[in-house]
Amino acid sequence: MRDAEPIIKVRGLTKSFGSHVVHDGLDLDVRRGEIIGIVGGSGTGKSVLLQQIVGLLKPDGGTIEVFGQSVNSTSPEHYRQLRRRWGVMFQDGALFSSLTVRQNVEAPMREQLDLPDALRETLAGIKVRMVGLEEVAQNKFPSELSGGMRKRAGFARAIALDPEIVFLDEPTAGLDPIGAAAFDTLIRKLQATLGLTVFLVTHDLDSLHAICDRIAVLAEKKVLAVGTMAELMKVDHPWVHEYFHGPRARAALATGQDETVQ
Numbered sequence: 001m002r003d004a005e006p007i008i009k010v011r012g013l014t015k016s017f018g019s020h021v022v023h024d025g026l027d028l029d030v031r032r033g034e035i036i037g038i039v040g041g042s043g044t045g046k047s048v049l050l051q052q053i054v055g056l057l058k059p060d061g062g063t064i065e066v067f068g069q070s071v072n073s074t075s076p077e078h079y080r081q082l083r084r085r086w087g088v089m090f091q092d093g094a095l096f097s098s099l100t101v102r103q104n105v106e107a108p109m110r111e112q113l114d115l116p117d118a119l120r121e122t123l124a125g126i127k128v129r130m131v132g133l134e135e136v137a138q139n140k141f142p143s144e145l146s147g148g149m150r151k152r153a154g155f156a157r158a159i160a161l162d163p164e165i166v167f168l169d170e171p172t173a174g175l176d177p178i179g180a181a182a183f184d185t186l187i188r189k190l191q192a193t194l195g196l197t198v199f200l201v202t203h204d205l206d207s208l209h210a211i212c213d214r215i216a217v218l219a220e221k222k223v224l225a226v227g228t229m230a231e232l233m234k235v236d237h238p239w240v241h242e243y244f245h246g247p248r249a250r251a252a253l254a255t256g257q258d259e260t261v262q
């Protein structure tokens with residue numbers, strides 16, 4: 001995996017909003033099959049990076065390739081084909097409130113696939129069960145679900161089209177520690193079962209310890225460091241050092257070691 005061509009390749013990315021520079025010469029490689037955690041202080045541009053990679057925001061400069069193909073300088077039709085090969089789960093799940101869980105999962109299928117209704121419903125039902133939601137949840141509306149269940153429903157929609165990559169924007173934010181740990185387990189399980197590459201924006205140190213193969217740290221408008229947890233713990237930069245050695249990091253490390261021992 002280490003030497004393979006990256007599935008996502010970002011080079012020299014620049015992005016500003018007015019005079020506010022968010023990215024200035026950002027480089028990042030994501031390898032096929034890995035779970036990469038994207039961390040950084042609030043406002044360092046993690047979500048903006050995600051949105052540029054999936055083509056929802058246009059970079060000012062630099063290049064972004066996914067599957068070896070440019071995301072930004074391509075025809076709408078080609079972009080549509082590319083977009084089918086990834087799934088995105090936004091921060092709050094971003095479900096359609098007027099649709100049931102199953103209908104939410106069906107939405108990308110309706111848009112992208114030409115399937116008979118019954119088959120589409122069956123496939124959507126399978127995705128709902130894959131994320132650990134019970135049969136009855138299929139016909140519920142987002143407002144009738146707990147936060148954790150809504151996140152699972154958002155995940156089910158992200159995998160609706162059997163993607164190769166899933167982008168998850170702070171999937172465990174707002175969940176209690178047990179719910180967050182269960183969601184981490186789900187991410188790891190589906191990643192392994194479906195052979196997914198996972199781009200995971202997170203603040204959750206437990207998730208980083210538990211499931212990420214590598215971590216990229218956003219600071220100073222670029223990817224300041226990227227590597228395994230062990231590698232990043234050796235980085236001698238004030239923010240990186242505080243993040244990976246502070247009290248919360250030590251607690252997460254201790255939890256991770258407990259889990260390894262059990």
Ligand SMILES: Nc1ncnc2c1ncn2[C@@H]1O[C@H](COP(=O)(O)OP(=O)(O)OP(=O)(O)O)[C@@H](O)[C@H]1O
Nearest residue numbers: 017020022040041042043044045046047048049203
């Ligand atoms: N559409 C937009 N218009 C103007 N400014 C924006 C827009 N989207 C993001 N920004 C700004 O870009 C910066 C980076 O935002 P982003 O949401 O990517 O940060 P983040 O690292 O994901 O933060 P957090 O961890 O708090 O979610 C912020 O200062 C934000 O206000």
